[in-house]
Amino acid sequence: MALNETHDPALQSWVASANTGSSDFSIQNLPFAVFRRSGKNEAFRGGVAIGDQVLDMAAVRDAQALGAEVQTQVEAAAQAQLNALMAMSPAQCSALRLALSRGLRLGSAQQAALQACLVPQSEVEYTVPARIGDYTDFYTSVHHATNVGKLFRPTNPLMENYKWVPIGYHGRASSIRISGVDFHRPNGQLKAPDVDPVLKPCNRLDYELEMGIYTGQGNHWGDAIAIEAAENHIFGLCLLNDWSARDVQAWEYQPLGPFLSKNFATSISPWIVTLEALAPYRTAFTRPAEDPQPLPYLSSQANREQGALDVQLTVAIQTPQMRAAGQPAAQITQTSYRHAYWTMAQLMAHHSVNGCDLQPGDLLGTGTLSGPTTSEAGALLEITEGGKKPLTLPNGETRTFLLDGDAVVFTGWCEKPGAARIGFGECRATVLPARQA
Amino acid sequence: MALNETHDPALQSWVASANTGSSDFSIQNLPFAVFRRSGKNEAFRGGVAIGDQVLDMAAVRDAQALGAEVQTQVEAAAQAQLNALMAMSPAQCSALRLALSRGLRLGSAQQAALQACLVPQSEVEYTVPARIGDYTDFYTSVHHATNVGKLFRPTNPLMENYKWVPIGYHGRASSIRISGVDFHRPNGQLKAPDVDPVLKPCNRLDYELEMGIYTGQGNHWGDAIAIEAAENHIFGLCLLNDWSARDVQAWEYQPLGPFLSKNFATSISPWIVTLEALAPYRTAFTRPAEDPQPLPYLSSQANREQGALDVQLTVAIQTPQMRAAGQPAAQITQTSYRHAYWTMAQLMAHHSVNGCDLQPGDLLGTGTLSGPTTSEAGALLEITEGGKKPLTLPNGETRTFLLDGDAVVFTGWCEKPGAARIGFGECRATVLPARQA
Numbered sequence: 068m069a070l071n072e073t074h075d076p077a078l079q080s081w082v083a084s085a086n087t088g089s090s091d092f093s094i095q096n097l098p099f100a101v102f103r104r105s106g107k108n109e110a111f112r113g114g115v116a117i118g119d120q121v122l123d124m125a126a127v128r129d130a131q132a133l134g135a136e137v138q139t140q141v142e143a144a145a146q147a148q149l150n151a152l153m154a155m156s157p158a159q160c161s162a163l164r165l166a167l168s169r170g171l172r173l174g175s176a177q178q179a180a181l182q183a184c185l186v187p188q189s190e191v192e193y194t195v196p197a198r199i200g201d202y203t204d205f206y207t208s209v210h211h212a213t214n215v216g217k218l219f220r221p222t223n224p225l226m227e228n229y230k231w232v233p234i235g236y237h238g239r240a241s242s243i244r245i246s247g248v249d250f251h252r253p254n255g256q257l258k259a260p261d262v263d264p265v266l267k268p269c270n271r272l273d274y275e276l277e278m279g280i281y282t283g284q285g286n287h288w289g290d291a292i293a294i295e296a297a298e299n300h301i302f303g304l305c306l307l308n309d310w311s312a313r314d315v316q317a318w319e320y321q322p323l324g325p326f327l328s329k330n331f332a333t334s335i336s337p338w339i340v341t342l343e344a345l346a347p348y349r350t351a352f353t354r355p356a357e358d359p360q361p362l363p364y365l366s367s368q369a370n371r372e373q374g375a376l377d378v379q380l381t382v383a384i385q386t387p388q389m390r391a392a393g394q395p396a397a398q399i400t401q402t403s404y405r406h407a408y409w410t411m412a413q414l415m416a417h418h419s420v421n422g423c424d425l426q427p428g429d430l431l432g433t434g435t436l437s438g439p440t441t442s443e444a445g446a447l448l449e450i451t452e453g454g455k456k457p458l459t460l461p462n463g464e465t466r467t468f469l470l471d472g473d474a475v476v477f478t479g480w481c482e483k484p485g486a487a488r489i490g491f492g493e494c495r496a497t498v499l500p501a502r503q504a
Numbered sequence: 505m506a507l508n509e510t511h512d513p514a515l516q517s518w519v520a521s522a523n524t525g526s527s528d529f530s531i532q533n534l535p536f537a538v539f540r541r542s543g544k545n546e547a548f549r550g551g552v553a554i555g556d557q558v559l560d561m562a563a564v565r566d567a568q569a570l571g572a573e574v575q576t577q578v579e580a581a582a583q584a585q586l587n588a589l590m591a592m593s594p595a596q597c598s599a600l601r602l603a604l605s606r607g608l609r610l611g612s613a614q615q616a617a618l619q620a621c622l623v624p625q626s627e628v629e630y631t632v633p634a635r636i637g638d639y640t641d642f643y644t645s646v647h648h649a650t651n652v653g654k655l656f657r658p659t660n661p662l663m664e665n666y667k668w669v670p671i672g673y674h675g676r677a678s679s680i681r682i683s684g685v686d687f688h689r690p691n692g693q694l695k696a697p698d699v700d701p702v703l704k705p706c707n708r709l710d711y712e713l714e715m716g717i718y719t720g721q722g723n724h725w726g727d728a729i730a731i732e733a734a735e736n737h738i739f740g741l742c743l744l745n746d747w748s749a750r751d752v753q754a755w756e757y758q759p760l761g762p763f764l765s766k767n768f769a770t771s772i773s774p775w776i777v778t779l780e781a782l783a784p785y786r787t788a789f790t791r792p793a794e795d796p797q798p799l800p801y802l803s804s805q806a807n808r809e810q811g812a813l814d815v816q817l818t819v820a821i822q823t824p825q826m827r828a829a830g831q832p833a834a835q836i837t838q839t840s841y842r843h844a845y846w847t848m849a850q851l852m853a854h855h856s857v858n859g860c861d862l863q864p865g866d867l868l869g870t871g872t873l874s875g876p877t878t879s880e881a882g883a884l885l886e887i888t889e890g891g892k893k894p895l896t897l898p899n900g901e902t903r904t905f906l907l908d909g910d911a912v913v914f915t916g917w918c919e920k921p922g923a924a925r926i927g928f929g930e931c932r933a934t935v936l937p938a939r940q941a
Contacts, residue, residue: 200637200677200678201676201677201678216759219759220759226758226759228695228701228755228756228758231693231695231700232693232701232756234756234759234763236673236674236761236763237673237674237676237767238674239638239674239860240638240677241725241860241862241863241866242859250725250726250859251859253858253859254728254857254858254859255857255858256669256799258665263668263796264665264668264669264799265799266799266801266857288678289687289688289939290939291939315858318665318669320759321663321665322653322656322657322663322671322757322761323671323673323757323761323762324673324759325673325760325761326671326672326673326674327855327858330674330860331858331859331860359700362693362701362702362703364703418764420691420692420764420941421690421691421692421749421752421764421767421768422688422690422768422769422939423676423678423764423767423768424678424679426678429678502727502728502859504728
C-alpha cells in the first residue's frame, strides 16, 4: 500500500494530545474500536481514536460532520459491529481515512462539528468490535515453534512441514473477550506420569503474545485468494493474547490439536489499526538462504520486498504484590512482529487456497510472536523452559506460570525516524481464581 | 427425557403420507428446517416436516394457527435462522412439539388452518438452519480412532488420552453448506516421500459419516455444564459429512491438528430432529469392563442407562457411471450411532468444563461414526485401508478415494418395534472438479 498524505509525519491534529510524539493515537493512526461511555447503559457504537479522545462515529454520522462523499462509510463505522465497514473495498476505507485525517487536522473547517463528537477515552469502555464468524490461529514464529517443540517433542522439535506450510488451526470465536475482561483459571484434565488423570484447576497457565488480523473483504467459497491480492482482504490488526493451559494442552493435544487448553478465553485489544496506517512500517520478508523458498502460491515480489511488518511488542506482568505496592506491570519481554516466518499475505493465501471462505470480521491470530532470543520469547513456557527455570521479576518475586491475580499486559507500537508513531494501545486481563470443578 | 403423548406410536396424522410406516417424517418426528419454495426468490423461513410436506411456520405464525399459548415459539420457529428457537428452554420447545402433534393429528380441529400452511417437500429448497457461531468436531468412535491411528501412526494407533478425554477440535463454521450444495475438489499441499511438496488438487478425497448436534440453550462464559443438565443444552441432531482431504491432512496435521484438509466444506442435512423426538431410541452407554471409567464430570447414572442413541446410519455412493445408467447410489456402509465411545452429554460437559461458552446454534460433530466391523466403517480411508484395498461397487467400478462426479449420500433413521420410525432424511453432495490451482 502506497504512502499518501495521511502518512505525512508533519501532520498535526487540533486534538493536542495526538501531537505529543508519544501518543499511540497520532493523526497518522486513526484506528477503529467499538465503545460506549462507561456506566451510562448506552448503545455500543464505532469510534476512532485521536490522542486521548474517541471520535464518536455515531455522532459524526448524525451530524454528517465528515461530508456526503464518505457518509456510507461513516454509517458502517458507527455500527456496534464493524463488519460492514470491514466488508468495504480498500478504496472506500481509504477515502474514509483521508476524510478523517483532513477533518482532524489543525486548521480543518470541520473542527467545530467534530469537536462536538469527541468523548475522552478515560470515560469509555470497549467491546469486541466485530461479529467474529471464525477465528483461526496460526504458528508463524519459527522461534516459538522450535522452543515449544523442544519441550513437547524433544526428539523432533521443528516438524518437517513447518518451513513449507503456514501451520494453523481453528480456534474458538465465542470466548474472545475485549481487553480488561478478566477470566477464571480453567479447570481441565491434568495427567501426571504413572497416575490417572484428574479434573483440577490448571497449574500451568500461560499467555501467548500474538497479533490479531481482521479479515476485510471476504472471498467467495471455492475461490482462492491470490497472494498478490491478499492484503486487499485485510482490514487491520490488534493485539491478541491466546491464553493457554499448558498442562491441559500436553494431555489433550494429540492427535487433533489444542482444544480446551485454549478455548476458555482469548483477549484482544480494542483498537484495530488499519493496514493503511501501518504502511510506513512494512519491511522486507527474508528467510535464511538455506531454507526452502515458499511455493508459488505463497510467494510474490511485493511479499518479499515488504511483506513483513515491524511492530514493537512488549509483555508485562503485574502481580498482586505489585498492585498492592502501587507498582505498574513489570516488562518481561520485548520483541517485534517482523521476526515472523510467514507474512499476513501468506496466511490469507494459504487459508483460502482450498476454497475456504473468509468473511469480513473473521480474525486470524499470528501465533506466539517470539523473537530469536529468550528476552524476546512470547510465552512463559519458553522463558521458563517449561517451568524448569523460574523467571525473577524486578521486585524479587518469581514465576514459572501465572498465579491468581496476575495481570498480563501487552503493548504494541511502530516507531522510526521519519514516520509518525502508530500505537495499538494495550491488551490486558487478570487471572481470577478457578471456579469449583 | 420422558416419553409423552407425542411419542405414542399409534398416532396418525391427517397428512396421509406421514402414516406409511416408512416415512422419515412421521407425526412422532416433527423436525425443523429452514426452507423456501424453489425458484421463487422467496425469503427463507422455518418449517416442520410432516410426511412429504413442509408445514410453513411463517404461514402458521401469520394465521396464528397453533394457538396463543405457543405463538412465541411459533414466531421463533418461523425465522430464517432458528437460533431464537434453539435458545428456548426444553419446556418451551416441548410445548411447541405438543401443539404441533395435536394440530397435525387425525381429527384435529386445526386441520383446515394448518392444511393451508403446507408446502410439498418436492417444491422446496433448504439452507443452513441457524447462525452457527462455532463448529466443533469430536472423535467419538473408538473404532474410527483406532482404524485411522493405525494408518497415521502405526506404532501408536490409539493414543493414551483417548479413553479419558473426549477428543475434539474446532472446525470451520463458514464453509458449512446444506445438503445438495456441491463443492470443488480442494487444492492443497501434497507431499510425496523424498520430494518437495507441491500445490495440487487433492488425490485422496474422502467423506466422514457423522452426526451433527445443535446446541440449544447456551451456558454463561466461565460456567461449566454439569453432565446431569447437559441434555437440556441440546436442541437436536442432523447428519453431517466432514469432507476430508487425506493427503493434505497427512502433511499438515502435526502439531496443531487438521486445518485445510477439512475446512473447505462440511455438508449437513436440512432437518433437525429434536432430542425429544428421539427419546424412544435412547440406549445404555457401556464401555468394556477393562476400560477406565469416565471421570466424575463425565459420568452420571442417566448417562450410563440411556446416554447413547440408536440411530441407523448408511453411506451410499453414486458414481457418474451409475448416474448415466439411471442407477441410484449404492450403499457401502451401514452402522449406528450407538457405537460411539462418548455420549452427547459427555461432549457438552467436556466442552464447557473449562468455562468455554456454548451458544444456541453452535454445532458439534460427533466425529466419524465407524462401528466395530469394516462394513460399518464411516470413511473410505478405513474401508480401503488408506487406499491400499480398493472398494468394489455393485456395478463393478472400484474406488480407493472419491473421484470427480461422485455423489456421497448419508441417510439416518431410528426404527424398532413399539415405536414410530424417526428419520433424518439425507445428506448429499457431489464432488466437482478442482479449480485451477
